[in-house]
Amino acid sequence: MEVALVGIGKIAVDQHVPAIAASPDWDLAATVSRHGSVDGVPAYTDLATMLEAHPEIRVVSLSLPPMPRFDYARMAIEAGRHVMLEKPPGATLSECHALEELARAQRVSLYATWHSRQADKVPAAKAWLADKTLRSLRIDWREDVRHWHPGQDWVFEAGGLGVFDPGINALSILTEILPVPVHVTGAELKFPANRDTPIAVECGFHHPGGAEVTMALDWLEPGDPVWTIEAVTDQGTLTLENGGGKLTIDGQEDESLPGLAGEYPRLYDQMARLVATGGIDMDLAPMRHVADAFTLGRRVTVEAFDW
Numbered sequence: 189m190e191v192a193l194v195g196i197g198k199i200a201v202d203q204h205v206p207a208i209a210a211s212p213d214w215d216l217a218a219t220v221s222r223h224g225s226v227d228g229v230p231a232y233t234d235l236a237t238m239l240e241a242h243p244e245i246r247v248v249s250l251s252l253p254p255m256p257r258f259d260y261a262r263m264a265i266e267a268g269r270h271v272m273l274e275k276p277p278g279a280t281l282s283e284c285h286a287l288e289e290l291a292r293a294q295r296v297s298l299y300a301t302w303h304s305r306q307a308d309k310v311p312a313a314k315a316w317l318a319d320k321t322l323r324s325l326r327i328d329w330r331e332d333v334r335h336w337h338p339g340q341d342w343v344f345e346a347g348g349l350g351v352f353d354p355g356i357n358a359l360s361i362l363t364e365i366l367p368v369p370v371h372v373t374g375a376e377l378k379f380p381a382n383r384d385t386p387i388a389v390e391c392g393f394h395h396p397g398g399a400e401v402t403m404a405l406d407w408l409e410p411g412d413p414v415w416t417i418e419a420v421t422d423q424g425t426l427t428l429e430n431g432g433g434k435l436t437i438d439g440q441e442d443e444s445l446p447g448l449a450g451e452y453p454r455l456y457d458q459m460a461r462l463v464a465t466g467g468i469d470m471d472l473a474p475m476r477h478v479a480d481a482f483t484l485g486r487r488v489t490v491e492a493f494d495w
Contacts (some may be wrong), residue, residue: 189219189288189463190245191272192238194260195252196224198231200272201315203303204251207452218246235260239267246270248461255347258283265290270297276356276475277301279347288470295463300353300470301454302360306454307432308446313419314365316437320397320421322366328416332407333387339495344384350385352478354415355405361417361432363405363473375441375485380493387493391481397401 191214192376193204205226208216218230220238225231232238238245247413248271258278277300278284284300284435291298291483300302304310331354349373350354363369370393377386387408393401415431424438434444462469464486 189213189247189460190215190242191247191249192216192218192220194220194235194243194248194250195225195274196221196398197251200224203452204249207450207456208249210453211456211460213343214247214456218242230242230308232341235263237296239264239269247459249459250274251408253342253348254279255345256481258287261287262290265294265296265298268294268296268457268464272455273301273428275360276349276478277470278475281445281472281479284470284472284475286466291468292404293419295466297459297466298398298458298468298470299462300472301455301459302471302474303451304357304360304432304453305364307361307430309428309435309442310361310432311366311446312359312435312442312444313417313428316419316426317365317419317421318367320423322395322397322401323420323422324400324488325362325366325395325402325419326420327358327403328353328414328491329404330406330412331415332409333407333410334495336413344380344383344387344493346384347399347480348385350379350383352385352481353386354388354407355403356416356474356478357431358403358405358417358423359474359477361428363471363477365417365428368396369473370401370491372484375481375489377481377485378488378490379493381489382492382494385467386485387490389481389485391477393477399492414418419472425428 208214247270251274375391378388389405393405417428419426
């Protein structure tokens, strides 16, 4: 199938373009971006123009910041195209619900992707936790925003999510591996004095079995990032590290290998399946946790942040 990629920024260049190029299911047929392009691929600066010029392109993959994504997705869906959404799938839950309703009305596929769910060891962690009694779980997600989003002010503007931009990756894993749902009960959000979104967060969750579930996010971590989830159960301790890329159980590393290599190749494989079956996958559980944290969170003002 031919796919158009909208938004040619760092994540598109590093992940989407190589995944499409390596896939037997997809051909990159066009790009839409005000600033970027891909060698040898027809490039447009306007989505409407691209849609009109290429009625044969059935699928549009959106790799844009969350704030403008709704208008682009709506335009593509109304044009009868299947749509793939980079995480988070929208700026608000209401936007995402509206897109799903529109996709069902237009009878096209819609996929809210969560790339961290496709990390190598997430399926194994989910399988191991399925029959265990959880005692506690701790998310520790710390990285340097200056390295991962250099100069990208949109992440600190309203709608940009702040430290929840990486933190939602942890929440996408959490909502995938736990056999029962949890929900936020309280949070502390640290906002730089000159910014609209938080730079650090502490959250607590209710677990129906009484387990203690907590999360710490920090966007000012020096050195190597820490992307870890530790789950203590009645039958041992599971630790996911490297954003789901490494799994140890009671200190013993799981060395099993997934069938298809890479998070984004797996996302595009799933999108091909959804298009083939007319399916929709709009799981919004990670976004609900973020919205609840903003609703319940106590705001603390901290030192101003500058690049």
